Amino acid sequence: MPRICSIILSVLFFWGGNRGVSAQDNSAIFTKRDSPIGIVSFGAAVTSGVLGDGKFIDGYIKKSGSEPFIFPVGDNGALRPFSVGSDQAVGAYYGVNPAVAVTSNPAGGDYGVLPEGGPFSTSSMGEGLAAISTSEYWDINGTSPSRITLSWNSSSAVNALVTNRGLSKLTIAGWDGTKWVNLPANVDATSLFGQPSTETAGSLTTILDVVPNTYNVYTLAALRDGALPVVLVSFTAVAREHTSYLEWSTSEEVNSSRFDIERSDDAKSWQLIGSVAARGDGITTPTAPSQYEFTDRSPLGGKNFYRLKMVDRATDSTDEPFAYSRIVKVAMDGLSDWAVYPNPVAEKLFFSPNIRQNLASARLTDAGGRTVYASRAVSGDGIDVSRMPTGLYLLKFSFTDGLSKSYKVLINR
Numbered sequence: 001m002p003r004i005c006s007i008i009l010s011v012l013f014f015w016g017g018n019r020g021v022s023a024q025d026n027s028a029i030f031t032k033r034d035s036p037i038g039i040v041s042f043g044a045a046v047t048s049g050v051l052g053d054g055k056f057i058d059g060y061i062k063k064s065g066s067e068p069f070i071f072p073v074g075d076n077g078a079l080r081p082f083s084v085g086s087d088q089a090v091g092a093y094y095g096v097n098p099a100v101a102v103t104s105n106p107a108g109g110d111y112g113v114l115p116e117g118g119p120f121s122t123s124s125m126g127e128g129l130a131a132i133s134t135s136e137y138w139d140i141n142g143t144s145p146s147r148i149t150l151s152w153n154s155s156s157a158v159n160a161l162v163t164n165r166g167l168s169k170l171t172i173a174g175w176d177g178t179k180w181v182n183l184p185a186n187v188d189a190t191s192l193f194g195q196p197s198t199e200t201a202g203s204l205t206t207i208l209d210v211v212p213n214t215y216n217v218y219t220l221a222a223l224r225d226g227a228l229p230v231v232l233v234s235f236t237a238v239a240r241e242h243t244s245y246l247e248w249s250t251s252e253e254v255n256s257s258r259f260d261i262e263r264s265d266d267a268k269s270w271q272l273i274g275s276v277a278a279r280g281d282g283i284t285t286p287t288a289p290s291q292y293e294f295t296d297r298s299p300l301g302g303k304n305f306y307r308l309k310m311v312d313r314a315t316d317s318t319d320e321p322f323a324y325s326r327i328v329k330v331a332m333d334g335l336s337d338w339a340v341y342p343n344p345v346a347e348k349l350f351f352s353p354n355i356r357q358n359l360a361s362a363r364l365t366d367a368g369g370r371t372v373y374a375s376r377a378v379s380g381d382g383i384d385v386s387r388m389p390t391g392l393y394l395l396k397f398s399f400t401d402g403l404s405k406s407y408k409v410l411i412n413r
Helices: 353-357
Strands: 006-009 011-014 028-031 039-042 060-063 069-071 082-084 089-094 129-132 137-141 149-152 170-175 180-183 185-187 202-206 218-223 231-240 243-252 256-264 271-277 290-296 302-312 322-324 328-332 348-351 359-365 371-375 391-399 404-411
Touching (some): 028 039, 129 170, 243 328
Antiparallel strands (some): 082 149, 089 137, 185 202, 256 271, 302 328, 391 404
16 A cells, blocks of 8 residues: 655654654654754653554654653664653664664665664674574664663564573663673563564563663664573662661572672762672572662762672673663762761761771770770771660770861660
């Protein structure tokens, strides 16, 4: 059936409230894919809309707003939507082999290699990946983190991609400039098409938030046997009595080794501050989540950013596979540079980093003037006072610059 409406355009805006995408039967809107690209731009109030084969945007879409939005993109006559909630995200679908990265131009002939940075070798893969789709890829751009959802249909040949091992072996991969990187993902029970996900058609979503600009392009990929990811259900961090309390839970752990806790003051440069062993024993137990916690007893003054490095056991001679969680933040704006906490104290007494780093000596005396504790250094583990009698004590610090400070400490149980 001939296409009723085919439009090649530069920029098209939709700003109306609560408007979905609409098109006549077998109609499509085309935008220019090479520089300068054409864009169909949707305002924040526009709702998601999935159309059908022959009824989509063949080119780039831009969406304002941070709510997840289904981008009705396609190429070469096929609809293949994706979803992302990154404000001002821009994306397009390419229904061609990423190792070639050349698609047809509706104005005639073919485009050159697109987008910039292509082609994207399907044989260059990072840890945990067994195969990369040779059917399609998505160019998704954005600066704010969001989960990313990709779709497939029968032409995606998902069964062949995972070598008939089931959808549990399907994942999302991003091209980092030299190789494809596994981005752990779960198959959606209800797909972007509104139907249950099957081998024939469906969608899957990254487990963790991704900043779209982190990777050049995205596509479907197959996991190696034994490469199932840790499924992180939640990860939170809160300020608690001059400490940062981190808590997370997982619903699946297969071949998991440990969680490394990393901290930063700018979300760019990271420092390892601790590790927690994983409880997974190689058995997937989605109905029995594992709960974890970690306390940073020496947080930085001001902003503290935390992330988890989820490390798997090495299955061969290669390095241990790992993936990062989303980043969480704790503000310690009220934390004094010279804090002693908690006070009153029952078990352990802790000190701010400024005290520990500049300390020459520490002395704790009881009400009778007797020394019950003395040291030239204190660690982040604090002082154990659990066996000391209750009462009022005097804690005196001498510092390397010659200054001294004293604190009254109440031990109370």
